[in-house]
Amino acid sequence: MKQITDLLPHRDPFLFVDRIEKATPEEIVAYRTYTSNEPFFKGHFPTYPVVPGVILVETMAQCGGAGINVQDIIPTGSLFFLATVDKAKFRRQVRPDEEVRFEIKNLRISPKMIKQSGRALVGDELAAEAEWLCLVGPAPV
Numbered sequence: 846m847k848q849i850t851d852l853l854p855h856r857d858p859f860l861f862v863d864r865i866e867k868a869t870p871e872e873i874v875a876y877r878t879y880t881s882n883e884p885f886f887k888g889h890f891p892t893y894p895v896v897p898g899v900i901l902v903e904t905m906a907q908c909g910g911a912g913i914n915v916q917d918i919i920p921t922g923s924l925f926f927l928a929t930v931d932k933a934k935f936r937r938q939v940r941p942d943e944e945v946r947f948e949i950k951n952l953r954i955s956p957k958m959i960k961q962s963g964r965a966l967v968g969d970e971l972a973a974e975a976e977w978l979c980l981v982g983p984a985p986v
């Protein structure tokens with residue numbers, strides 16, 4: 846399988862996918878461990894650090910994009926721009942050094958847009974869920 850940096854344009858400190866376990870036309874399963882060294886922990890409840898909800902949603906979208914790129918469904922070099930987020934719910938706090946499993950469902954894929962839903966789980970506990978739409982566009986030259 847390709848390296849994550851070959852699948853996404855994001856880079857440290859904003860690359861949130863560690864590995865992809867599964868990528869099929871229906872489903873993507875990927876992982877991220879947010880280490881205690883993440884820059885957002887310094888300012889997001891520093892005495893009780895938790896992963897911000899927006900970072901969990903961003904990670905879901907990155908996992909979905911990486912999984913799409915593993916399969917070469919969208920033209921190489923395309924960028925995915927988050928356009929909408931719906932039905933976001935946060936059920937459990939994610940703390941430093943916990944491994945999170947992201948289960949992404951592909952709801953609709955076309956050359957111009959990707960609609961996905963996802964769940965973030967710590968062990969068997971649901972931490973977050975959401976649906977989102979990404980617009981697909983060519984990378985600037």
